[in-house]
Amino acid sequence: MSNSCERMHELAFDVALGRACNEDRVAYEQHVASCEACQRTAQLAPAVVGRVQDMPRDLSPSRREHIFAALLPEIERATGRRWWHVSAWRRALLLVPVGAAVALAVVLFVPRVDRRAPGEPELSAQILHRSGTFEIAAAQGRAQPRVDALAIESGSTLATGAGGEVALAVVSDRFLLGQASRVHLARLRHSAVELGLEQGNLIVEADPQARHRSFVVRAPFGTVTVVGTRFRVRTDDGGEVATMRGRVRVEADGQIYHVGAGQVLHVAQKRIETMDDTVREALMSGLDFEHRAPAQTEPAVEAPRSSQSRKTVVRSVVSTPLGKQLVGLIQAGDCAAAETMARGRRGLSPAEAAEALALAAQCYQAARDDHRALGLYRGIQRQYAATPTAENAWFEVGRILERSGEAKEARRTFARFAQRYPKSALAGDATFRLCRMDLDGKRYDDALDCLASHRRRYGRSDRYADTLFLEGTIRMEVKRDCQAAMTLFDQALSVGAGDKTEEIVYRRVACLRRQGDAKARAAAQRYVERFPQGDHVDEVRGWLTD
Amino acid sequence: MASAEQVEGTMQDADGGAEARLIARCQAKDASAYRAVYDLHVNRVFRVCMALLGDESEAEDATQRVFTTAFRNIHRFEGRSQLSTWLHGIAVGVVANMRRGRWRRARLAAAYAVETRADATAAPHPERRAAARHMLARIANVLAELPEKTRIPFVLYHGAGFDLRAVSEIIGAPQQTTSDRIRAARREIIQRLDTDPLDLPEDGHE
Numbered sequence: 001m002s003n004s005c006e007r008m009h010e011l012a013f014d015v016a017l018g019r020a021c022n023e024d025r026v027a028y029e030q031h032v033a034s035c036e037a038c039q040r041t042a043q044l045a046p047a048v049v050g051r052v053q054d055m056p057r058d059l060s061p062s063r064r065e066h067i068f069a070a071l072l073p074e075i076e077r078a079t080g081r082r083w084w085h086v087s088a089w090r091r092a093l094l095l096v097p098v099g100a101a102v103a104l105a106v107v108l109f110v111p112r113v114d115r116r117a118p119g120e121p122e123l124s125a126q127i128l129h130r131s132g133t134f135e136i137a138a139a140q141g142r143a144q145p146r147v148d149a150l151a152i153e154s155g156s157t158l159a160t161g162a163g164g165e166v167a168l169a170v171v172s173d174r175f176l177l178g179q180a181s182r183v184h185l186a187r188l189r190h191s192a193v194e195l196g197l198e199q200g201n202l203i204v205e206a207d208p209q210a211r212h213r214s215f216v217v218r219a220p221f222g223t224v225t226v227v228g229t230r231f232r233v234r235t236d237d238g239g240e241v242a243t244m245r246g247r248v249r250v251e252a253d254g255q256i257y258h259v260g261a262g263q264v265l266h267v268a269q270k271r272i273e274t275m276d277d278t279v280r281e282a283l284m285s286g287l288d289f290e291h292r293a294p295a296q297t298e299p300a301v302e303a304p305r306s307s308q309s310r311k312t313v314v315r316s317v318v319s320t321p322l323g324k325q326l327v328g329l330i331q332a333g334d335c336a337a338a339e340t341m342a343r344g345r346r347g348l349s350p351a352e353a354a355e356a357l358a359l360a361a362q363c364y365q366a367a368r369d370d371h372r373a374l375g376l377y378r379g380i381q382r383q384y385a386a387t388p389t390a391e392n393a394w395f396e397v398g399r400i401l402e403r404s405g406e407a408k409e410a411r412r413t414f415a416r417f418a419q420r421y422p423k424s425a426l427a428g429d430a431t432f433r434l435c436r437m438d439l440d441g442k443r444y445d446d447a448l449d450c451l452a453s454h455r456r457r458y459g460r461s462d463r464y465a466d467t468l469f470l471e472g473t474i475r476m477e478v479k480r481d482c483q484a485a486m487t488l489f490d491q492a493l494s495v496g497a498g499d500k501t502e503e504i505v506y507r508r509v510a511c512l513r514r515q516g517d518a519k520a521r522a523a524a525q526r527y528v529e530r531f532p533q534g535d536h537v538d539e540v541r542g543w544l545t546d
Numbered sequence: 547m548a549s550a551e552q553v554e555g556t557m558q559d560a561d562g563g564a565e566a567r568l569i570a571r572c573q574a575k576d577a578s579a580y581r582a583v584y585d586l587h588v589n590r591v592f593r594v595c596m597a598l599l600g601d602e603s604e605a606e607d608a609t610q611r612v613f614t615t616a617f618r619n620i621h622r623f624e625g626r627s628q629l630s631t632w633l634h635g636i637a638v639g640v641v642a643n644m645r646r647g648r649w650r651r652a653r654l655a656a657a658y659a660v661e662t663r664a665d666a667t668a669a670p671h672p673e674r675r676a677a678a679r680h681m682l683a684r685i686a687n688v689l690a691e692l693p694e695k696t697r698i699p700f701v702l703y704h705g706a707g708f709d710l711r712a713v714s715e716i717i718g719a720p721q722q723t724t725s726d727r728i729r730a731a732r733r734e735i736i737q738r739l740d741t742d743p744l745d746l747p748e749d750g751h752e
Binding site: 009010013017040041044045047048049051052058059063064066067068070071074075077078207333366367368403539 | 575584597609614615618622640642685732
């Protein structure tokens with residue numbers, strides 16, 4: 001290719017973008033007209049540019065408002081202003097898309113069944129906002145709760161004191177636990193969220209887009225099943241369910257109720273009423289606790305039923321005065337002050353000191369300052385190696401190095417982590433990352449060995465299906481061994497592949513088709529029926545018409 | 547109430563100080579200024595997140611994180627770059643964190659492909675539809691397989707409409723490096739597409 005052609009290839013993109021000057025454009029057109037080699041580039045460049053420009057869509061108005069609503073606590077913190085004090089026109093702004101969403105949610109509502117897969121990994125609930133006092137009880141079988149400034153793991157129980165509230169997010173679903181309330185985060189998965197509201201009240205905003213995920217709240221009076229809606233559950237006064245958006249299904253005392261938008265079910269009275277304006281407005285804001293009479297006394301947060309569930313209440317540094325100050329600084333984004341405070345405080349136990357440093361590190365991570373976060377985590381590794389926080393610090397060091405492109409160092413860190421904490425809940429994840437690094441480095445044989453070894457060592461861990469899928473994909477795409485790939489895919493499906501199910505089924509169909517197997521057509525048909533909205537449905541339909 | 551477009555229009559019509567005034571209002575804790583910042587930039591941020599992540603719900607999640615981080619740190623914004631550049635710098639970081647997801651490449655390719663298929667089916671004849679589908683799927687795969695280092699500047703420059711200086715500020719690399727990366731992405735795309743000759747649908751009409 002001549003220099004002139006190389007220059008024309010560059011110009012092809014600028015011309016397609018409309019960024020070439022007139023002189024360049026004319027030169028380009030003249031060159032292309034007389035150069036066969038460049039004519040193909042001249043065809044490809046606009047197609048590529050068009051694809052990059054056209055692919056993403058704008059946010060729909062309702063999603064746009066949905067995201068903005070989630071930002072309100074942040075704005076409130078930044079401005080020191082409660083967001084519902086904003087002018088009426090802005091509240092009205094929220095009403096329009098929410099109204100549209102109500103209609104949509106009602107139309108789309110389908111009662112969900114719990115389809116969670118046994119092999120699917122548990123997620124954490126991300127803390128969006130918190131105030132007042134609260135405590136967290138550890139998940140079953142764990143000596144301490146895995147909690148930090150940003151996340152609470154599945155299986156934990158969260159209890160708020162008077163005046164306390166905590167807003168959490170699981171993937172795109174959000175919920176707010178009110179004052180003097182207690183909720184058990186029973187199941188946090190991509191396919192299913194299950195909460196046990198033991199006392200108090202809970203506002204849920206289940207993502208209307210996440211129709212693949214069931215959302216269930218179990219309360220003392222019954223079970224509330226929901227998809228794509230906003231609603232509140234209260235356990236006092238015999239139980240109450242109020243729906244702002246969409247529709248929920250309540251099963252209580254052997255009866256089934258459907259509570260639509262703007263309705264309130266009083267469970268004890270077995271009565272559904274129209275929601276009054278005060279409750280409606282409160283639910284709109286997601287913070288209806290302001291409208292309720294304050295608790296007369298500080299309710300004691302009950303200790304978990306340790307004899308029954310082996311849970312242990314651990315008073316994390318988060319609930320100490322230092323922790324509250326730290327959280328305040330972190331919420332204000334003042335990580336440097338949080339670090340100074342964490343480093344400077346005397347009289348802390350090693351575990352508390354390590355946790356305080358980890359909080360500051362997480363603040364830096366949230367502010368994208370991985371360098372400082374790394375320094376703090378490494379400090380924890382060195383100085384507080386014997387504390388529970390050190391385990392997380394090791395893992396975080398590996399993650400930061402991995403995303404910084406320090407693959408070699410990250411690899412070494414994860415390998416040492418797996419050696420140092422072989423029984424850690426994160427050890428399987430660390431080892432899986434090592435396998436993935438082999439794959440990223442195109443060391444396919446190493447990756448295959450690593451994945452097989454992972455399964456031998458960690459058995460049916462959260463990553464079990466992942467290893468099968470990854471190995472199947474390597475066998476299929478690199479080794480061109482579809483037979484072995486399909487065996488692995490079948491195993492992955494049999495243990496539950498969670499959000500990768502569709503991808504695996506698709507690849508299985510592709511394998512059958514590649515092999516010219518007579519069953520390919522029936523398998524493709526089943527894929528289309530099972531995943532009518534699937535990522536590959538058009539392609540598979542194309543196979544059926546071939 | 548002023549729509550986002552009106553606000554944007556006002557911003558564009560005004561002199562370069564309008565953005566500075568908006569930032570000053572944010573820093574003076576004016577809640578309405580936060581809304582204006584959000585309205586002005588949310589769609590572009592979302593589109594970039596979508597282009598880089600390839601998953602709509604994750605792109606929404608990323609968009610929320612971008613604005614959460616931005617609002618939390620807006621008091622530190624000193625106006626050395628444009629606000630959109632600063633926001634997209636945050637977006638690139640947020641996306642990089644989220645891309646730790648395991649099956650991003652496959653899903654990204656699928657997302658590109660889904661979008662392209664929708665367009666492809668608009669072609670008038672079955673054979674042309676098939677050719678268009680083939681071509682667009684191939685482009686989708688090539689884009690998804692580009693290394694992050696070259697794909698991000700390529701998408702920002704070609705997809706989000708940033709100029710070279712803004713892209714280099716966003717990714718924190720010198721302009722020459724940024725330019726080289728964009729050029730490398732273009733070269734790689736063309737090379738990869740050229741290894742698989744396609745029946746490109748003709749432009750124009752029947």
